[in-house]
Amino acid sequence: MALVDKLRIVQRAAATGAQVHPLHRDEAAPALISVEQVGKRFAARGGAEAFSALDDVSMQIRQGEFVSILGPSGCGKSTLLRMVAGLVPADGGRILLGAEPITAPVADIGVVFQTSNMLPWLTVGANIRLGAKLRNVPRAQVEERLPGLLETLGLTAFADRYPHELSGGMRQRAAIGQILLLEPRVMLMDEPFGALDALTRDRLNVELLRIWQRSTLTVLLVTHSIHEAVFLSDRVLVMSERPGRVIHDVMIELARPREPDQVKGDPLYGEYVSVLSRLMGVF
Template sequence: MNTDNKPAIAVSNVLKTFAGKHEVKALESVDLAIAPHEFVSILGPSGCGKSTLLRIVAGLTPYEGGEVLVNQKRVTGPSPEIGVVFQSSNMLPWLTVGQNLALGAKLRKIPEAQAAPKIAQLTEMLGLKGFENNHPHQLSGGMRQRAAIGQILALDPQILLMDEPFGALDALTRDKLNVELLRIWQEQRQTVLLVTHSIAEAVFLSDRVLVMSGRPGRVVREVAIDLPRPRMPETIKQDPRYGEYISELSKLMGVY
C-alpha cells in the first residue's frame, strides 16, 4: 500500500437519489478514501448502490450531495485518468482484437507509433498474442474480458474502476483471471477500486475490503487484508488468515 498522504480517490458525504414515480435513495452519507496504488474492493447486498458509486467516481453518473475527488480534483465528468471495466466487454464485434485494443488510443488521437509498442506489450502480457486478427466472437469469455481490460490499460489510466468484471464467468475461469489481474496490477500498480459479490475474490485481491449497507448504501465497515504479496492461490488459500477474513466478511454480509 502506498503511504502518500493525499488519497487518489476521496468520497465525502455523497448522496444519490433516483427520481421518478417512486423516488429511490440509492446512496446516503458515503465516505471512503483510497490511497494511490491501493487495491480496494467493495462488497454489499444487491441493490445497495455499489455500481452507482463506481459510476459516480468514474464521472458517468451525477450525484446530489457531497464531494468526489480524484487526484485532488473534483469529479465533474469522465477523465482520461480513470479507466472503467464493466461486466460485459465493450469490444466492437466488427473489429479485430488488435483493432479493439487500439481503438481508445485512436479516438484520443494518440499517434500510432506511440500507441503500438504499448499495445504489443499488452497483447503479450494478457496472453492474446496470436489472436490479434480474431474477432471478439472467436474468443472465450475469459479472453474477451482480458481484451476488455487491455482496452482500458492501453490508455494508461492512473485509476482502474472495475464493476464485477468476472461476474459472468465460470468459477475456474474467474479464479484464473483473478491471478492474472493481480499480476497486471503488480506490474502496472494502478489504483484499483473493484465492485464484486464474491467475498473470496475480494479477500484474495485486496489491500482493504469495504462493506456497504443495504439501500440507501453507505460504507459501514472496513476490513484490512493482511496477507503477503505477491499472492498465489496455492499459498494464500492455505493461510489460516484467508479463511478467517472470509468468515468475518461473511458474517458482516449476513451470509451466516
C-alpha cells in the first residue's frame, strides 16, 4: 500500500474518531527507552484538588530515533519528559533505559528545558563546561571536545561572552552544547525553542536536525508545533487530554537527510501536517 493511501486511511480514521495505528514499526528492534503503563497523580495542595496528570502511558523509543510528543496544554507532556529524565517519580508502571529502571537522573540522559539555565556570572564556555565538571569528566577530554562543539553550534566567537550578551537563540544553543559535551545516549527536550521568534526557531530546528543526523543520539522532544514535529521526527506521538496517555503513534516517512526546502516542498509534508492536525482536533 502506498504511503499516500496509508495517510488517507489515517485521515479518515481521525475524522471519525477511530484509533490510528502506527504506519509501520520494526517490533524486533530493541527499545532504548521503554515506558510501561506509567501513571502520575499529584496530591491536593494549598486548596487545589488532587488530579491525575498521566494514566496508563506506554511507549518505546529505539536507539537513534527522533521522536516528538504533541498534545493539548496540560495533558502531561512535560511531566512525562521529567519522569523519563528521572526527575519526577512515576506512580505505578516503570520506565527503563535499556534494561535498567530509571528512578533518578542518569549520566546517559540529558535534558534541555525551554528556559536556559546558564549561570550569569560564568562565560558561555564555562557554562558549557559546567555539566562535564559536575560529572567529573576529565578536563583533557572536555578541552578536546569543546572546540569542535563550539564550531558546530556557531558559538566559537562567543565562548568568552556572558549569557546576557547573547540572544535567546544563542543561549539555547549553549544549553544544547552543555548536554552534547557530556555525550549522552538520550537528549530530552522540553519545548526548547518555544519562547523564541519564528525565524530563530526555524533556524535552530535546522541546526538541531543537522547535529542529530551526524550522531547516534536519541531525541525525545515535547512541542506544541505540528510543523516542527513533522520536520524533525521519525515518529510523532499524540497524547490525549488530561489524564494524558499516548493515543496515536504516526511514523514520519520523509527521506533523510532533511533540508527545509526539500522537506517543506514535499507534498507528503503537507499530508502529515494535515493528519496530525486532525488527530489534534485542530480541524
